[in-house]
Amino acid sequence: xxxxxxxxxxxxxxxxxxxxxxxxxxxxxxxxxxxxxxxxxxxxxxxxxxxxxxxxxxxxxxxxxxxxxxxxxxxxxxxxxxxxxxxxxxxxxxxxxxxx
Amino acid sequence: xxxxxxxxxxxxxxxxxxxxxxxxxxxxxxxxxxxxxxxxxxxxxxxxxxxxxxxxxxxxxxxxxxxxxxxxxxxxxxxxxxxxxxxxxxxxxxxxxxxxxxxxxxxxxxxxxxxxxxxxxxxxxxxxxxxxxxxxxxxxxxxxxxxxxxxxxxxxxxxxxxxxxxxx
Numbered sequence: 001x002x003x004x005x006x007x008x009x010x011x012x013x014x015x016x017x018x019x020x021x022x023x024x025x026x027x028x029x030x031x032x033x034x035x036x037x038x039x040x041x042x043x044x045x046x047x048x049x050x051x052x053x054x055x056x057x058x059x060x061x062x063x064x065x066x067x068x069x070x071x072x073x074x075x076x077x078x079x080x081x082x083x084x085x086x087x088x089x090x091x092x093x094x095x096x097x098x099x100x
Numbered sequence: 101x102x103x104x105x106x107x108x109x110x111x112x113x114x115x116x117x118x119x120x121x122x123x124x125x126x127x128x129x130x131x132x133x134x135x136x137x138x139x140x141x142x143x144x145x146x147x148x149x150x151x152x153x154x155x156x157x158x159x160x161x162x163x164x165x166x167x168x169x170x171x172x173x174x175x176x177x178x179x180x181x182x183x184x185x186x187x188x189x190x191x192x193x194x195x196x197x198x199x200x201x202x203x204x205x206x207x208x209x210x211x212x213x214x215x216x217x218x219x220x221x222x223x224x225x226x227x228x229x230x231x232x233x234x235x236x237x238x239x240x241x242x243x244x245x246x247x248x249x250x251x252x253x254x255x256x257x258x259x260x261x262x263x264x265x266x267x268x
C-alpha cells in the first residue's frame with residue numbers, strides 16, 4: 001500500500017513544476033496551462049488526504065475545485081481571445097499598457 | 101503491485117508536467133497536460149475515488165483541455181515564436197525560488213503528523229467509495245457551496261459569451 005506521503009510529495013512536485021511554468025514562460029496560454037497544473041496538484045493532495053483521514057469531505061472539495069477551474073478556464077480564455085483581437089500577440093511582455 | 105502502478109503513473113504525471121512547461125508549441129503543451137490529467141485520474145482510482153477519476157477525465161481532460169485547444173487553434177498558434185523568459189536573472193531566480201518552495205513544502209510534509217503511518221493504517225478501510233456517499237455529503241453538509249458553484253458556472257457562461265462576442 002502506497003503511503004499518503006508519496007502522493008503528497010508527488011502533488012508538491014507537480015505544483016512546483018506549475019509554479020515554474022508560470023514564472024518562466026512568456027506565452028499566456030502556457031502560463032494558463034501551468035495554473036491548471038497547479039490546480040490538479042492540489043486536487044491530488046486533497047484526495048490523498050481524504051483517503052488517509054477516512055473522510056469524504058476532501059473529495060467534495062475536489063468536486064467544487066473542478067467546477068471553479070472550469071468556470072475560470074472559460075472566462076480566462078475569453079479574456080485572452082479579447083486581448084489577442086486587439087494586440088495580435090500572446091506574449092505577456094506585450095501586455096504592458098498599465099506598466100509605469 | 102499497487103506500488104508498481106503508482107510509480108509508473110507518477111512518473112508519467114511528472115514527465116507530462118515537465119513537457120507542459122518546456123514545449124515549444126502550445127499544442128504539445130496542451131497534449132502533455134491531457135496526459136498528466138489522465139495519469140492523475142488513474143491516481144484517483146488508486147486512491148479509492150472512482151467518481152472523481154471519471155469526472156476528471158470528462159470535465160478536465162474532455163472539456164477544459166478541448167477548450168484550450170480550441171483557443172490555440174482559433175488564435176492560430178502552431179509554434180511559439182518567442183521562447184521562455186529572456187532575462188537570465190528572472191529565470192535563475194524563478195528556478196531558485198521554485199526549488200526553495202519544493203524544499204519548504206516537502207519539509208512541512210515530512211514534519212507534519214499527517215504523514216505518519218499510525219493514522220493511515222487504521223483509517224484506510226473506512227472511506228466509502230462511489231457516487232452515493234459523495235452525493236449524500238454534497239447535498240446535506242455542502243449544499244450551500246454546491247448552489248454557489250452552480251451560480252458561479254452561470255456567471256462564467258454569461259461572462260465568457262459576452263467577452264468573446266465580436267459585437268455586443
